[in-house]
Amino acid sequence: MDSAVQFQNEPVDPxxxxxxxEVELHSVEAAFRTYQMLSNLLWGLLIGVGVSLAFWLFWGFRAMEWGQWLGLIILIGLQFHAVLDPRYRGWALRDHDLIAREGVIWRGTVVLPIARIQHVETASGPLERLFGLMRLQCYSAGGMTADVVVHGLKPETALRIRSHLLQHIGDAPRG
Known part of the structure; x- marks a missing residue:
């Protein structure tokens, strides 16, 4: 090691x-709310039936009514969440990073530097396609799951962002 090189690690003022x-985020598409409501309705019905059956299996037919009430409460909670969810989601693409915000109860914001992105995917399930929606998934090194997922995009927007990111990660120097 060169003795003339001095290691420095100066503190940064927060x-x-x-x-x-302060970055203005783009909202998800308006169709995302309807998509979320239908998706949560289907999941809520499935959970509600499962809870009712569990009450019936473990506590008998009379307890099944309690399971139905619990299932209904879960369904209402999921629908309430679906109505609120889109207003807490947002995304922004900047020169050097992608920002994604989500969460009704547990809120989070992820800022992923473009230089860290190794893989970009677009995906849509049957219900998303029905509503003309697509999600963008960005992966960085060593991750098994996406580091950033931006839900509720129009397919043309998701594909345009994916193209932009792929172009920039292809040009980025790797260290």
Whole structure:
């Protein structure tokens, strides 16, 4: 090691850091709310039937009514969540990163540097395709799951962002 090279690790003033929360985020498409409501309705019905059957199997036919009430409460909760969810989702693509925000109860924001992205996918299930929606999934090194998933995009928007990211990660120097 060269003795002339001095290692430095100066502290960073948190007040001097750029504030990602000031970035104006794009909202999900309007159809996302309807998609979420139908998706949650299907899941809620499945869970409701499962809860009712579990009550019937473990506590008998009379307890099945309690299971139905519990299933209905779960279904209403899921629908309430579906109505609120789109207003807490957003995304932004900047020169050097992709920002995604989500969460009604547990809120989170992910800022993924474009230089860290190794793989980009677009995906849509049958219900998403029915509503003309697609999601964008970005992966960084070593991850088994996507680091950022942006839900509720129009297919043309998702494909355009994917193309942009792929072009930039192909040009990015790897260290």
């Amino acid at each position: 007040a001097a850091l750029p504030d990602f929360s």
